[in-house]
Amino acid sequence: MLNVSNLHVHYGAIHALKGVSFNLEEGEIVALIGSNGAGKSTLLKTISGLLEATEGEVSYQDEIISGQPAQDIVSKGVIHIPEGRKIFPKMTVVENLEMGAFLLRDRRLVAERMEAMFERFPVLRDRKKQLGGTLSGGEQQMLTMARGLMTNPKLMLLDEPSMGLAPVLVEKVFDIIEEINEQGTSILLVEQNAQMALSIADRAYVLETGRITLSGDALDLMENPLVIEAYLGG
Ligand SMILES: Nc1ncnc2c1ncn2[C@@H]1O[C@H](COP(=O)(O)OP(=O)(O)OP(=O)(O)O)[C@@H](O)[C@H]1O
Ligand SMILES: [Mg+2]
Incomplete structure (x- = not known):
């Protein structure tokens, strides 16, 4: 591959x-x-x-x-998840996930994938509206991975x-x-x-x-x- x-x-x-x-x-x-x-x-x-x-x-x-x-x-x-949790600090969790899905044009698919990410990373669901930069280190790592996974x-x-x-x-x-x-x-x-x-x-x-x-x-x-x-x- x-x-x-x-x-x-x-x-x-x-x-x-x-x-x-x-x-x-x-x-x-x-x-x-x-x-x-x-x-x-x-x-x-x-x-x-x-x-x-x-x-x-x-x-x-x-x-x-x-x-x-x-x-x-x-x-x-091919998705690269860089070291050091490079999330967008001034954007909310939801906005960060939307950025990860920039390749997807279908809004329904984006919503579906986001729901799948919240199932996999429940801590992110609880913090949907929180700014990325205020998440804890571990939560930021989860967000980085979830963002990378938005495009499957x-x-x-x-x-x-x-x-x-x-x-x-x-x-x-x-x-x-x-x-x-x-x-x-x-x-x-x-x-x-x-x-x-x-x-x-x-x-x-x-x-x-x-x-x-x-x-x-x-x-x-x-x-x-x-x-x-x-x-x-x-
Ligand atoms: N932008 C840069 N300019 C000059 N040298 C660089 C640059 N980026 C990396 N290097 C050098 O290239 C080498 C490899 O760096 P790299 O970041 O790939 O290492 P790494 O294996 O990922 O290390 P770490 O485990 O610390 O993250 C190092 O000697 C580093 O100093
Ligand atoms: Mg390195």
Whole structure:
């Protein structure tokens, strides 16, 4: 479904991705783990068209999408949920969800999807009219995910959904990710919480300073001494 081949990305003189190749098959949850600055967010931004690669290519459903404008990639069903809960702080919960549905012209469908989001994230229903910026961190994370789901994406690129959340909420967010996947959305999951990410992923890749250094079945990686030492706290 997604094929990344020999991707290089530069920020000026900084060589952030140094020939990254990997793939994701339809229906999978693939985790991408790595330390701060490894290039995880850079990789997601390049897939979704926010950054341009200096070399290599990204193909999605057998079409080369690298070089295409971000909105064209979104309209193919690839949704990027950025790190740090980028909601619209001055808009209400409902308005934020409407923004997520900007591709949908059918008002009834928007209302239906919104209702489905309120079923999945009841806390958002209780706060429909509240401004995004006044939600708690966990609630903002729920809103970010709900907004991304308004268009029923085929592939979701999730950047550190657990960041800054209390353990109970982390569990909840990961349960929701699994549920989203079971309902047919493929997921590329970037996480520093390697334990949680590997526990729900089918396969995983380890990214270190711009290069993939390990890959395999998530369960095998969980038992790999290098992974245990570096990412699972010894
Ligand atoms: N806009 C930018 N300008 C210059 N360098 C950048 C820019 N964005 C990222 N970088 C650098 O590129 C490298 C990869 O950054 P990236 O944000 O992809 O890392 P990451 O793996 O997502 O890290 P984290 O886990 O901390 O979010 C880092 O060394 C970072 O400093
Ligand atoms: Mg990042």
